[in-house]
Amino acid sequence: MxxxxxxxxxxxxxxxxxxxxxxxxxxxxxxxxxxxxxxxxxxxxxxxxxxxxxxxxxxxxxxxxxxxxxxxxxxxxxxxxxxxxWNMFDADVLRWHMEGGTGKAFFADLSEMRLAIEPYAAGLAAARASVEDVANMRSTVERMAAAPDRRSFAAVDIELHRQVAKASGNVFMHSVSALIEAALLSSFWISSPAESPIIQSEVTEDHRRIVEAIAARDGPSAEAAMRHVIVVGRDRIFRAL
CATH class of the missing domain: 1.10.10.10 (Winged helix-like DNA-binding domain superfamily/Winged helix DNA-binding domain)
Structure with missing residues (x-):
């Protein structure tokens, strides 16, 4: 599994x-x-x-x-x-932590790092994303809405966050992709939105707001929408632990 x-x-x-x-x-x-x-x-x-x-x-x-x-x-x-x-940004180091089981403190640390990075990346994407970037992100949101199971949902969720990082135009954003992936994968491993159609729909719409703010070149709204997604995911994990 x-x-x-x-x-x-x-x-x-x-x-x-x-x-x-x-x-x-x-x-x-x-x-x-x-x-x-x-x-x-x-x-x-x-x-x-x-x-x-x-x-x-x-x-x-x-x-x-x-x-x-x-x-x-x-x-x-x-x-x-x-x-x-230890290199906590290393993909294997993160994975070994997750496989061994971690508590709230570790997930809180991960979430704090995401909050320090991803909202800013979304704001940059609002200023720099190309028409193609936006089209790709919108397509990913639609696939998120239609995802039939937790594995599919996790894959498209991760893809969307990668797309936002890429659209930021900052090459260093890719350096922390393993951290973001680990945080997302850990949240799905513990409590996946795909387990509830209502929650899946809510999470999808939260991500859609990120993309539409980027498309509208609205940096503050893109940052706020990304921040909301991270906090909601963190709180869902905490409730499940």
Whole structure:
């Protein structure tokens, strides 16, 4: 079931040996089975556990190090880094948090980041979106209205938020796409609007207001509509937790 939601994020569905090692150790760290400050087992033990070569293991360690999860110390071994060092914008790090279960504090942090970024992106889109951008967003809203299940609804919802980020004309907005995707996917995993036709209709209309404000070149209304969507989604999660 989780693959329905997490297939678009990170390495979950890339089932080569490297990805399996990264996924297993990364999840163990994020979900607390490998404690912060602890030393990983010896390479030979990990090679035996995963049935991979030393080359594959080394590449996996490099990947996890790049995500801020590990650091190699001479004569000590490979150490799990403190949580403050983890790259929370990384798609896999976010996914491992979600798969392990998180509380209100984590979702509140995600929502605060979205509120700091997405309304401004919507305001920029109101000034910069092309006719084609608006047409694409309107088409996505119609597909949102017609989505038959939670998987389809999640896909088109994410697509619309990507389209708004793209229409903002700011290349850095794409850098935080993993954060936005994780927030959206987590909300659908816990409580999907598609589970209720009435709620699905309300959420769709909320998104339509974003698009129509962008089409009207009304930046303040686009920002307010995006802010409303984020707050409503956050509150729906909190009620479900």
């Amino acid at each position: 989780a693959e329905i939601f997490w297939g678009s994020l990170g390495t979950q569905l890339t089932r080569n040996s490297h990805a399996q090692v990264v996924d297993a150790i990364g999840a163990d760290i994020i979900q607390g089975r490998l404690l912060q400050g602890s030393i990983l087992p010896r390479d030979e033990d990990l090679v035996s556990r995963f049935g991979v070569s030393r080359t594959v293991l080394r590449e996996a360690m490099k990947t996890l190090t790049a995500k801020g999860l590990l650091v190699a110390r001479s004569r000590v071994g490979t150490k799990v880094r403190p949580r403050d060092d």
